[in-house]
Amino acid sequence: MSRIKTITNDIANDEQAKLFANIQSSLGGVPNLLRVFANSPDALKAFQGFHHIASHGSLDAATRERIALAFAQKNQCGYCLAAHTVVGRKRGLNTDEINANRQGDSQDAKAAVAVKFALKLAEQTGGVSDDEVQEMYDAGFTDADIVEVVMHVSINLLTNILSKVSQVDIDFPKVDLNQAA
Incomplete structure (x- = not known):
């Protein structure tokens, strides 16, 4: 409850x-x-x-979900993991990809850079290195994309925290935080 x-x-x-x-x-x-x-x-x-x-920004829907899945797992947010597993599947993510995302990675090389960058942003409260930003550019991301990754970090932290504080009832098919999808 x-x-x-x-x-x-x-x-x-x-x-x-x-x-x-x-x-x-x-x-x-x-x-x-x-x-x-x-x-x-x-x-x-x-x-x-x-x-x-x-x-509605420049990041594709699948990459947005990959970031959300990585954050839900990292922050041990069962509600968000359940919700983004459902949405991720609707965005074309298969079980292997969802499992990679939950581990902070992706089977897609470009998306893997974004997921790892997003996690670094949170871990280092934005204090990423020049090399980490350059890696985003080298992968083909733009300034707009980088701003949007920052936005997704903040949104996912917000929802993860509110979900955990509230202990909201999960109204999506439950996903075990300790097992692969």
Whole structure:
């Protein structure tokens, strides 16, 4: 049971209900983590804004999911691992790729650079070396891509932390943090 209230449709105020209706129309449902965010409608709106920006940028959807899977595993976030396993499969990631992502890697050479860079950003709180930035350029990433990787790091840290603090009920098929996908 969630330690922070999960706002259900029957207790949602008008503002929360409108936010849920928009989420429902775009996703087909309202994930429990977003219902936790809804305790602060402003926080939910901010998250939606960051998520919109991050999902419409230059990074491809599969690489975004690879980063999310790496962070969910690294941060031991069961909710996020379950959610991004589902979304990753929809983005074309197979079991071997998901397992590589969970280990901080990728079977795709270019994506592997981005996943490793993202993890380094978090480990070093942005204090990456010139060589690490150059590796991104050498792999074919642009300045915009690097900014977006930073954005994905922040979004994934946010969701991992809120999920763990709230202990939100997982509403996706559960994935064992200690076993391969």
